[in-house]
Amino acid sequence: MTELFTNLMLGFGVAFTPVNLMLCLIGALVGTLVGVLPGIGTIATVAMLLPITFGLPPVGALIMLAGIYYGAQYGGSTTSILVNIPGEATSVVTTLDGFQMAKQGRAGPALAIAAIGSFVAGCVATVLIALLGAPLSAVALAFGAPEYFSLMVLGLIFAVVLAKGSLLKAIAMIVFGLLLSMVGTDIETGASRMTFEIPELSDGLGFATVAMGVFGFAEIIRNLDAGAEMDRDLVQQKIAGLMPTRKDMIASAPAIARGTILGSILGILPGGGAVIASFAAYTFEKKIAKDPSRFGRGAIEGVAAPESANNAAAQTSFIPLLTLGIPPNAVMALMVGAMTIHGIVPGPQVMQKQPELVWGMIASMWIGNLVLLVINLPLVGIWVRLLRVPYRLMFPSIVIFCAIGIYSIGNAPADVIMAGGFGLLGYWLVKHDFEPAPLLLGMVLGPLMEENLRRAMLISRGDATVFLTRPLSAALLAVAAILLLLAVLPSLRRKRDEVFVESES
């Protein structure tokens, strides 16, 4: 317990320096600013803003990125409530009641409850990360190569099972990502693989390049399909009275508590349950409500619960990243990308070798949540005005901003073209109903998986059964197999679809 306290103190000591505080603030602000722009999800926001953090020292860069992430997520909730366009999947359910509230002139309380709920959830999740961080990383240090490999398999299976849509296609995307990660020079033998003698490919496909293409450019192109003038049902009423009433507070307090608990648990699972957390929290509230018919017509619990849940999950999903070095979702994959660029290999060692980095980031998460609560509500007017920027002006601006960003990473014009190519690929994937997020996850985990697979085979002298004979590894693989089996069972499959269908009803 004292250790927890000293760790948090260390973290706050790092995070409370003026520079880092400023970075956290700027990150949260810029994140919200971009996240509010319609049609740009959280992943795209983080990918787009990645280059502006490269010039900073590692701690500062990660603090700023974390700020951007929360800001983007909060921006997504704002658009859900005000324009009925969810910034990303995690805030889809928020639109159901949030937009209805806004239509009834109660956008203020809806936004306030979303912020308050997120803040409460953020506080709890921060403590949880601090509590679980050290013991989990101790466990991870005891892992050998076979265990690590099996853990990654489990993480990927979780990611597939907890996501929406076809299992088969999601697995195919992961494997595609793994395959893409193989391009470049093999670290162990130095052989160049699938580079076709193109010098730009010898270092492998840039992670930021692929992310920006598949999420940034693909999203822009896809939005253009619908016609630049997207259907934007902006609430025209003036936002009067931000503060929720006493009655609102009483109604939403338990919903926030339940959402936080559900979100924290689902977020820790490798597979990053932020999406399913918000859906599950909403479904749960509706199930236990005395009068379920209020939901979908502006029930404040319908905003409070999913918003708390997704924020709690967003934060606890840092746990697998910081302790095991395994990114549970695409945003965390981007964080890995950022860390790697700064020369940090995420994993249990980071917690011991660079405690100021890890704890500084954890502390800044809490500060980031506070900042969002304080700055966002007064700034709602500005966010609303941003929502009115027509897409025909916004999209070329984003294209140029991204192009400059990609170029600045390595001063390489070829990267810009490659990102464009991945943009087209991403557009094609979306058109064929393939999710790009697992692809990114596969790409980040590819080199790690290969390394551990190689090492495991070497240790076992070429015996592939090593994954099944080592008890821990076998247990992890068994859980993965059971999960996969459960997910394809018709009855559970229906349940899983049911949770997601909520948004379409």
Add this chain to the structure above:
Amino acid sequence: MSDAPDRAPNSNILPGWIRGPQDFFGGLALVVIATFALWASRDLQGIHGFTFGAGTAPRLFAGLLLILGVAIAVAGVVSDGSRMSGFSWRGPLFVSLSLVSFAVTIRPLGLIISAFLSFMIAALGTPETRWLETTVVGLVLTAGCSLLFPYALGLPFELLPQLLRQ
């Protein structure tokens, strides 16, 4: 969203036995990619004693992708699925052209000209562009980026064309 498959008759070009064209062609494309990767990694060394060669993992992943691609394509034949959704050409074309133009001109022409030029090309991506308004926004954005990236973020950017530089 494959939750509500479109059961409407497919366009006449596709044979009737493809019941889920979206999955069928999606799977086929993965098969092509996987085959290409297998071909591209054919010369790499495979397993050698107990140790993995450079080519083992790429071939392993490519093989897996091949199997998954076939499975998805088969699923597109045996079960009803979504129809192909239409691709538009205008957005993808001009966004790509804009990026190519940026990549080609950034070195010789510098950030100011390159960014503005690419902005105008990207704006062609939609028929709704109003040129006066777009030009003004393009100029403002270019000015903003010219201050943000080299000065505020301290990244090494050349602003002016090579000819004008000393």
